[in-house]
Structures are given as structure tokens and as C-alpha cells.
Amino acid sequence: MDIGSCRYEMGTALGEGGFGTVYAATRLKDGLQVAVKFASNREARYARISGYSRPIPLEVALQMFANRGPSVPNIIQLLDWQDEPDRYLMVLERPMPCQTLDEFLTSYTGTKYEDSVRIIMRQATFAAQACCQRGVLHRDIKLENLLINPDTFEVKLIDFGCGEFLNSAGYSSFSGTKEYCPPEFWMSGHYHGEPATVWSLGVLLFNMLCRNFPRRRDLEEIDQNIWTRNGLSQECCDLIRCCLQVYPKKRIELEKVGLHNWFKVFITF
Numbered sequence: 001m002d003i004g005s006c007r008y009e010m011g012t013a014l015g016e017g018g019f020g021t022v023y024a025a026t027r028l029k030d031g032l033q034v035a036v037k038f039a040s041n042r043e044a045r046y047a048r049i050s051g052y053s054r055p056i057p058l059e060v061a062l063q064m065f066a067n068r069g070p071s072v073p074n075i076i077q078l079l080d081w082q083d084e085p086d087r088y089l090m091v092l093e094r095p096m097p098c099q100t101l102d103e104f105l106t107s108y109t110g111t112k113y114e115d116s117v118r119i120i121m122r123q124a125t126f127a128a129q130a131c132c133q134r135g136v137l138h139r140d141i142k143l144e145n146l147l148i149n150p151d152t153f154e155v156k157l158i159d160f161g162c163g164e165f166l167n168s169a170g171y172s173s174f175s176g177t178k179e180y181c182p183p184e185f186w187m188s189g190h191y192h193g194e195p196a197t198v199w200s201l202g203v204l205l206f207n208m209l210c211r212n213f214p215r216r217r218d219l220e221e222i223d224q225n226i227w228t229r230n231g232l233s234q235e236c237c238d239l240i241r242c243c244l245q246v247y248p249k250k251r252i253e254l255e256k257v258g259l260h261n262w263f264k265v266f267i268t269f
Contacts, residue, residue, distance in 0.1 A: 001025075001036075003089050004080035008036060019059070019161035024094065034079060035094040039161070040087050047165070057081075057088045062160040066136045074127040076147070076158045095149055095156055102143035104150055105208060114236060117208045118262065120148065123155035124204060125258045128197050131157070132254060137166045137193040140176040141200045143207060166193045179203065179213045183246045195248035201257060202243025209236070219246055235262040 001008050011024035020039030027034055039059065046055035049064070063078040071077070080091035101120065110116060124146055131138050138145075140162035147156045162175040170192040174185050180203045182196040206214050209232060214222075221227035222244050228237045239262045242252035252260070 003036065003082050003091055006080060006091075008034070008091070010036065017159070017161075019159070022092075025091070027091075033094050033096055035092045037090040037092060038087055039090070041083070042086070044088065057083060059161045059163070060088065060090060062136050062138075062163040062165070063090070065134050065165075066131050066138075066160065068134055072127065072130045074123045074155055074157060075130060076156045092158070093156075095147055095154070097151065098147045098149055098156075100144050101146040101148050101155070101208075104148045105143070105211075114209065114232060115265075116153070117205070118236075118265065119153050120146075120155055120208065121201075121205055122258065122263055124157065125201060125263075127155070127157040128201060129254060129258065132166055132194055132197060135166045136160070137164050137197070139163050139174075139193075139196070139200075140180070141197065141204060142177050142180055143204065164193075168192075171196075176200075182248065183219075184248050192248065194254040195251050198243050198251050198254050198257060199248075202240060202251075205236075206240055206244065209240075214244060219244065222246075233262070233265075235260070235265065238262070 001010055007028045008025040009028055011026065014022045014024050014035060020037050022035050022037045025034050025036045041057060045058040047058045047061040048055050049061050060081045066075050067078055077093040078090060079093060082089045124141065128138065128141055138157065138160060140159065141157065145157065145159045147158055164171065170190055172190050174181050180200040182191045182199040185191045203213060210229060218227060222241045223246060225241060227241055239260045242260065243257065245251045
């Protein structure tokens, strides 16, 4: 199959979601292993960006902006793309070996679990911050959208299909996974990008450590600043409380998440 200026040999399906299907592929000119995403453009959103005479798929545009500037190792790289009458295709970096974070944690057998989660969370936080700094709101940061190399623990954020360009006015519609949706959207029908990103990072951290989503009682205890969980460090519990404040003005600011004391712990394995 020809995509852009290169030819690819298609392989097996790697995954399927609401926004398309991803296949393994090989770039024939150099043997590079890649992933190719096929997405229907029947309901796809399009955006006008500088340098293109016609609108391009919003997911492609967001991926381009997230990849602009110095390479961010924790954000998947877009290598090529192509828009067709009934679909668009994206050729993406394919880290090998890799698993989704959900798969990895389900089968995790190592020790020092909180320390392992700290390594993962540091990278997820950096990816989220880099996206926002580049004007991109990912809006679907979750276990299934983070790939991890089980040998090196390198993490990469994928799938910008629910994303939007970051703005200061905020948003009145939500596209993403409901369990990660910020509570202010349910309360007022409106939310802002960076506080919503902090909320999703908090849910991600809670889910990794507790292996479920925060319940009403958890959020009530977090609001009272008394939430703890046996087996977790005080610093970790504090970061969860900082991220999962129901009222966005009480949440830790996105740029301060990675500076929290929990990330300053020295780790040895």
C-alpha cells in the first residue's frame, strides 16, 4: 500500500476503537516497523492550519502540533498521513516491544509497585504538559492510550482522536472516556483544558494504584483532605488529593504536577 511518498506492507490488526483500526505495517524502503491507523472521515472533524490549502483531519492536525519542535519521547510520532474520499490514514511510530498500560499493569509481577507507577506517571504527566504547551488538548489520557515498553518502562501517549486545540474560553462538549470526564462538565456543562487534564491525570494515577476509579466516598474524603489508602506513601496520597479536587480552582495547576514531592523520591531497583 502506498501512503504519502512511501510503500508499506500491511500486517495484522493491532487494535480497534471508536475512531478507527490500527494495523502493524513495514515501511519497505528501510524495513521500519510502523503502525497504520485507518479512520473513517464520515464523522471526522477537520481543521484549517497554516501551510495547507484545504482543511485536514483534526486528529492529524493535533498530532502534527503535538510533534512540533523538539521531539518529545513520550508522545507518539506521526510519520506520514493521507486523506482519501472516505477515510484518512496515519502512519505512526511503533515502539517495540510495547503493551498498553492497562495490559502491562494487569500482568505486573514486579516489586515496588508504587515506584514503578511513579516512573510511568512522570512520563504521562510530561506528555500531557507538552501537549498543552503546544496548544493541544488530548482529552482522553487513560490506561489504554498509553503504550509502555515493558523492558525499559518508556511510555508514549497515543490516539488524539478525541482531542481539540487548547483555548482559553473552555469547552461545552466532552469527547473522551466518561470515567475521566472532569466533574465540572457534569455540574455546569463547561470546563477548561488544563484543569480537566489535571483531573484525568489524577484519575489515571488513582486507577493505576487502586485498580478502580474513584467513587463518591473517595471524592468526599479528598474534598475533606482526609483521603488515604493503606500501602501508599503520604506524598502519593497528597498528589491524588491535589489532582482530584472536584472544584477546578482547588486543583493543583498542570505545570506544578510534575514538581510535586512524590516525584522527587529517589528510586532504586
